[in-house]
Amino acid sequence: MISRETILECIKDPMERYYQKATSTIGNWKPLVDISEKLLAGKEVKDDESPPVFLPIVEMMRLIMEITKTSEWDWSNPAIQKIYKGIAESELYKMFADTTVDLVSSIIKKVTIGTLIEIGTGPGQVTAGVCKKMLQHSSAIPLIISDKSPSISDTGARLRKSFPQLTIKDFLWDFREDPPPELAKQLNAPVLLFERFCIPYGGYAAIDNIAPLADILIMVEDLNLTGKKEAYDSIYEKIGLQFFTLREAKPYLEKHFSFIYTCDRKTIDSINAPVTDFTLAIKE
Numbered sequence: 001m002i003s004r005e006t007i008l009e010c011i012k013d014p015m016e017r018y019y020q021k022a023t024s025t026i027g028n029w030k031p032l033v034d035i036s037e038k039l040l041a042g043k044e045v046k047d048d049e050s051p052p053v054f055l056p057i058v059e060m061m062r063l064i065m066e067i068t069k070t071s072e073w074d075w076s077n078p079a080i081q082k083i084y085k086g087i088a089e090s091e092l093y094k095m096f097a098d099t100t101v102d103l104v105s106s107i108i109k110k111v112t113i114g115t116l117i118e119i120g121t122g123p124g125q126v127t128a129g130v131c132k133k134m135l136q137h138s139s140a141i142p143l144i145i146s147d148k149s150p151s152i153s154d155t156g157a158r159l160r161k162s163f164p165q166l167t168i169k170d171f172l173w174d175f176r177e178d179p180p181p182e183l184a185k186q187l188n189a190p191v192l193l194f195e196r197f198c199i200p201y202g203g204y205a206a207i208d209n210i211a212p213l214a215d216i217l218i219m220v221e222d223l224n225l226t227g228k229k230e231a232y233d234s235i236y237e238k239i240g241l242q243f244f245t246l247r248e249a250k251p252y253l254e255k256h257f258s259f260i261y262t263c264d265r266k267t268i269d270s271i272n273a274p275v276t277d278f279t280l281a282i283k284e
């Protein structure tokens with residue numbers, strides 16, 4: 001049985017560290033809204049028009065506008081993977097990755113977990129961080145990674161090579177469908193499922209396929225709090241990322257979890273963020 005008090009205690013320090021980083025690096029979201037409006041209108045945005053911290057997002061939005069003009073967005077396209085990998089290593093994305101790793105590792109340090117599972121693993125930056133932490137803490141919880149992109153087998157091979165002490169299995173899984181039965185067979189309760197920036201590609205109903213696997217869910221997604229779709233939301237829609245709001249995601253989460261918690265409330269209030277990025281859900 002998972003106790004909310006224990007998990008809330010685990011996430012306290014990681015969320016405080018996130019607050020310190022986010023308030024000193026992000027500060028104000030408004031320039032991003034203005035820049036995305038220009039990009040959506042097909043206008044040029046020069047690097048020096050953006051606060052440096054937002055440059056990776058600006059670069060990503062430029063890439064989306066450019067590629068989707070002539071072709072479909074395909075995450076397995078090596079050119080997209082290469083650029084995304086660079087973006088994922090930027091200060092802003094690293095802050096979200098580091099905080100995700102911090103949350104997961106703080107929980108597994110204090111709570112016995114049977115299996116760790118990640119969905120939408122992509123190139124595996126967050127995963128590698130979790131693996132490093134497991135080795136530092138001398139814990140070797142079996143880890144399952146998954147993605148709808150066939151490149152998940154390369155990511156799995158790379159991680160197994162880098163972390164031979166760990167048990168890492170990879171699965172091809174499009175979470176708009178039920179998980180493969182072989183994946184479900186590998187799970188030992190309690191299961192901690194973590195993910196970053198992938199569920200909105202599957203839509204709200206994907207939560208019904210993902211949530212049954214998890215006893216604890218760490219959901220790292222921009223869940224809109226204002227109800228207002230901004231230009232950057234419309235740009236990301238071009239690559240299949242649906243506009244997700246906390247209000248609409250909650251009923252889906254509530255079907256499966258008894259406790260749902262917005263972890264980054266203090267940061268949201270401080271920087272007036274239009275989204276929450278860290279949602280925790282628990283089956284108590």
Ligand SMILES: C[S@@+](CC[C@H](N)C(=O)[O-])C[C@H]1O[C@@H](n2cnc3c(N)ncnc32)[C@H](O)[C@@H]1O
Binds near residue numbers: 146149175196198
């Ligand atoms: C923005 S990337 C995030 C990758 C990784 N989670 C990270 O934070 O660096 C989105 C990932 O979600 C995966 N994805 C998108 N739709 C999916 C679906 N329906 N089922 C499984 N994975 C999906 C993509 O293939 C891609 O690897």
